[in-house]
Amino acid sequence: MLLIVVTCFSQNKQVLYNLTSVPQSMMLNPGADFKYKYYFGVPMLSGFSFKVGSSGFSAYDLFANDGVDFNEKLRKVVYSTTRNDHAAINEQIELFNGGIKLGDWLENKGYLSFGLYQEFDFWSYMPKDPAILALDGNQNYIGKAFDLSDLSMKAEVLSVLHVGYHKNVSDNLIVGARGKIYFSGFNATSTQNSGYILTRPSNTTMYEQIVRSNLTLNTSGISKYIADDYDGDVASDVKKQLLFGGDMGLGFDLGFTYYPKKNTQITASILDVGFVRHSKDVENFTYKGYYKYEGINPGFSGNDDPDGVYSDFNESVKRDTLYNKYTTWRPVKLNASYQYSYGVNRDEDCVCEAGEKPYKNAVGAQLFIMSTPRLPITALTGFYQRNVSGKLQLKATYTLDSYSYTNIGLGLSARLGAFNMYFMGDNLLGYRDLSKANSLSVQFGFNFIFKDSNEPPNK
Amino acid sequence: MKKYYLYKIVCLLLLTGGSFSCTSDLNFDQVNDLKLTPVFEANFSYFNVPATAFVSSTGLEYQWAYDEQEFDVFRDKYLNSYLQKVDFYFEINNTINRAYVLNVVLLDDNSNALTTINFNVPAYSGTTNTITRTEIFENMRLELLKRARKMRFLIAMEPGPTLNANSTGSIVLRSSATVYTEIQ
DSSP: OOOOEEEOOOSOOTTTTTOTTSGGGGGTOTTOOOOOSEEEOOTTTSEEEEEEEESSOOHHHHHBOSSSOHHHHHHHHHHHSOTTOEEEEEEEEEEEEEEEEOSOTTOOOOEEEEEEEEEEEEEEEOOHHHHHHHHHOSGGGTTOEEEGGGOOEEEEEEEEEEEEEEEEEETTEEEEEEEEEEEEEEEEEEOOOEEEEEEEEOSSSSEEEEEEEEEEEEEESOHHHHSTTOOSOHHHHHHHHHTTTSEEEEEEEEEEEEEEETTEEEEEEEEEEEEEEEOSSEEEEEEEEEEEEOOSOOOSSSOOOSSOHHHHHHHHEEEEEEOOOEEEEOOOEEEEEEEEEEEEOGGGTTOOOTTSOOEEEEEEEEEEEEOOSSSOEEEEEEEEEEEEETTEEEEEEEEEOSSOSOEEEEEEEEEETTEEEEEEEEOGGGGGOGGGOSEEEEEEEEEEEEOOOSSOTTO | OHHHHHHHHHHHHHHHHHHHOOOOOBOGGGGGGOOBOOEEEEEEEEEEEEGGGGBOTTSOBOSEEEEEEEOOGGGOHHHHHHEEEEEEEEEEEEOSSSOEEEEEEEEOTTOOEEEEEEEEEOOOOSSOOEEEEEEEEETHHHHHHHTOOEEEEEEEEOSOSOOOTTOOOEEEEEEEEEEEEOBO
């Protein structure tokens, strides 16, 4: 009854994608060619996934215990990254997960799968210009407009209740869909910022100095935690509002698997096309306005503005707290793969069951695209998959993405009766020194899968 | 036997992965060493007073020009605590054929003078007539600056050729501040 899935990966789960001996592959393509009579997991233990990734710098760059001053390291990281570098954390914990084949053993009524998982998602771009301003000020940057749109981050916790269905619509085409209801535990989004801080030489006053600010941080479900008098336990309170306590949203996944030839397979999926409407416990913090600072200038006329610079500024660029509902969109993930299989197992030569893969080897390519607050991120993967036996599958991947050009992944899926386990890791070269890796992932899991069979059940 | 074969592979992979991976020595407490030392350049003050401003509508000379401005930047307690040093840079360009004395006085809430900056500005005689100076505020003098709430400007005209409604030239002050901060 033990089913544990521990996964550490970027949201690109390239080793797991289309590894159809593992039920979790259906979460990456609801139209995956995965057949079962039924499968299930233990509540709370059916899945855990965690990913940390940063492009442009690693933990070692910032926190190496090497005697170098932390501020020097921080400066080096800030200056060596770009505004499109980012840090991301994604964590998923499956509360339960299961599936069942519909209809009798001879019928083709499709497969149902369902589950509930919790997800934590954090994404922040490198706030490069504000960081330079905080580190060094504007002294060496006369003429530069510090771009406030560099501030872009979001964080959320949500529960996702999902039901999926896939079916062979013809001998060589499987389509699937998964509907999702999102329950938002909390959300903080600040991705629509603009404005600048500019100092440049002027002919009259020494400088032309302008602050144009259009900053907004939307939050839902966090007001009580940031209140001054909050003394509760954040973790347990968030859990309470995760289910049915907070905001709701809807979304779906779609996918297919198509065999143009027996040994050629094409798959694609789109995941998390959905939104969450934030209406409960909403707070919007804004910092908006325009101020041109010219100095403390006497007019010698006797008719002066009685206000000082400081209060003028505070009136021009205002901090406000509003209570407007807002909508967030889930990051949309797109997966696609092309696979060519070859080499038939000699002992399985004539047991070519429909839909199952008698081939020993497969090579192919996968594409992953995910929407972000700015340009989508893309990863390209080449893979080799080997059926060592009907009970053991191995998959090796090589991935190019914004985190690394040397991402090698390995995965293994093994079956002992109904008991299935898999182990996966990517960025294996990063394991030479974990602290220097930009992103890392390890996955393993245990499933009970009761195979669909072509034999009558009472045989 | 097949079961053991699988277990062996799994264990072997875990062991190899485990023994080849390592991590360099990290110290996250270094965050406590965070110290930001930004230096900001900002306008401090500016005026451009034409010669005719020292002539009344009846043609008589005004001997001085005077103004007092709110100076409330240091009401911000955060800025006050971050301040390490402030340099005020002054650049005065006089193209009036009269000499002036410029006093810039920093005053506290009760209009008590905290510090006075004096400039003797020579009369214009046809050649470039710019004087520059940097006034540095640190330590005790910085503490005085933090108490400043008002700034008084006094331009007193020295004796010389009489100005009239057709007199040319102006006295121009351009001034900037270099603000050294430390945020810990």
